[in-house]
Amino acid sequence: xxxxxxxxxxxxGCSSGIGRALAFHQQGHTIWATARKPETFAELxxxxxxxxxxxxxxxxxxxxAIQQILAESGTLDILINNAGYGLMGPLLELDTxxxxxxxxxxxxxxxxxxxxxxxxxxAQGSVSGIFCPPPLAPETGFLRHFWGKSWSFC
Numbered sequence: 001x002x003x004x005x006x007x008x009x010x011x012x013g014c015s016s017g018i019g020r021a022l023a024f025h026q027q028g029h030t031i032w033a034t035a036r037k038p039e040t041f042a043e044l045x046x047x048x049x050x051x052x053x054x055x056x057x058x059x060x061x062x063x064x065a066i067q068q069i070l071a072e073s074g075t076l077d078i079l080i081n082n083a084g085y086g087l088m089g090p091l092l093e094l095d096t097x098x099x100x101x102x103x104x105x106x107x108x109x110x111x112x113x114x115x116x117x118x119x120x121x122x123a124q125g126s127v128s129g130i131f132c133p134p135p136l137a138p139e140t141g142f143l144r145h146f147w148g149k150s151w152s153f154c
Contacts, residue, residue, distance in 0.1 A: 010079050013084060042116060087102040
């Protein structure tokens with residue numbers, strides 16, 4: 001298994017927004033940027049960021065990405081669960097399937113990814129920097145995106 005001289009960071013949701021911005025701020029870290037859309041990786045790759053296509057809601061996709069990262073980097077030190085999206089509108093008008101899909105992406109998937117990478121991190125003795133979404137904090141009349149972009153340690 002290869003060994004990395006710098007901390008290896010896995011960031012989900014790097015096709016745009018905060019995840020993409022984080023991927024560009026390497027500061028001595030080996031960054032693995034993930035996204036569902038590999039066509040968004042060109043600029044990241046040009047800056048030396050490692051990339052892998054990965055849908056956080058798909059277990060097979062998740063497991064393949066984790067195995068690739070561990071095989072090529074030899075370690076995984078930091079996980080940033082950033083993938084997520086907003087669903088806005090009056091609660092009474094939102095489609096239940098859309099709400100469930102958002103909860104899967106913004107809440108269930110980060111928990112599943114944390115559970116999937118934790119054994120490798122524990123085995124190597126570094127379980128620092130696992131980020132996960134804060135608890136649900138609904139606003140009156142609206143279901144909003146509260147999970148993916150506001151991080152807390154858990």
